[in-house]
Amino acid sequence: MHNITTQANDLNTSIADALADAGWIVIPNYLSAAELLALQQLAQQRRECFVAAGVGREAAHQVRQDIRGDAVLWIENDDAEMAAANQRMSELQHHLNRELYLGLAELEWHFARYPVGSFYQRHLDQHRNQDTRVVTVVQYLNDNWTDADGGQLRIYLDDENHIDVTPHGGTLVVFLSNRFEHEVLPAQRERLSLTGWYRRRAN
Ligand SMILES: O=C(O)CCC(=O)C(=O)O
Numbered sequence: 001m002h003n004i005t006t007q008a009n010d011l012n013t014s015i016a017d018a019l020a021d022a023g024w025i026v027i028p029n030y031l032s033a034a035e036l037l038a039l040q041q042l043a044q045q046r047r048e049c050f051v052a053a054g055v056g057r058e059a060a061h062q063v064r065q066d067i068r069g070d071a072v073l074w075i076e077n078d079d080a081e082m083a084a085a086n087q088r089m090s091e092l093q094h095h096l097n098r099e100l101y102l103g104l105a106e107l108e109w110h111f112a113r114y115p116v117g118s119f120y121q122r123h124l125d126q127h128r129n130q131d132t133r134v135v136t137v138v139q140y141l142n143d144n145w146t147d148a149d150g151g152q153l154r155i156y157l158d159d160e161n162h163i164d165v166t167p168h169g170g171t172l173v174v175f176l177s178n179r180f181e182h183e184v185l186p187a188q189r190e191r192l193s194l195t196g197w198y199r200r201r202a203n
């Protein structure tokens with residue numbers, strides 16, 4: 001019989017294997033119902049704290065809703081209400097470092113809320129002058145999402161092929177940040193997620 005720790009380890013192993021092989025993985029029901037509910041409630045409580053997301057770093061940072069229309073709330077490492085979620089991400093980080101020698105030094109992540117009609121145009125998760133983002137992780141927090149609700153994450157695998165990921169509550173997506181362009185298709189309903197990047201230290 002598998003206990004929780006063994007299951008977590010198996011999941012982390014599946015993620016590491018997939019990153020080493022295809023470079024991406026989608027895991028439905030990664031979050032338990034209780035984890036999903038706790039994250040949804042927290043995002044709801046903090047609703048007023050979200051700010052319009054921007055593109056570009058530092059001086060080049062600007063809000064461009066024609067490029068991305070979401071609002072975000074960054075998560076602190078010592079956020080007590082995010083302790084369990086941070087811990088789970090930290091275990092994955094260490095697992096990836098052990099298995100793949102990725103040298104991941106930290107996770108930066110935020111809640112993201114896409115209002116009705118918003119999207120994020122095709123992009124790569126690396127800023128032009130800084131390539132410290134190594135692995136992208138996204139957890140979806142939406143109940144009862146249907147295809148008609150749009151908002152799929154479209155990942156371009158190569159010139160001819162893409163996959164569309166439905167942002168179902170509890171689904172986890174992990175991919176190599178420098179490998180796959182992707183976009184968020186227009187959402188017909190408010191769309192909530194937790195999006196993060198494991199980074200290596202800047203040289
Ligand atoms: O929410 C998603 O599915 C992906 C979001 C994204 O691409 C990003 O924030 O860089």
Ligand SMILES: [Fe+2]
Pocket residue numbers: 123124125182
């Ligand atoms: Fe992205």
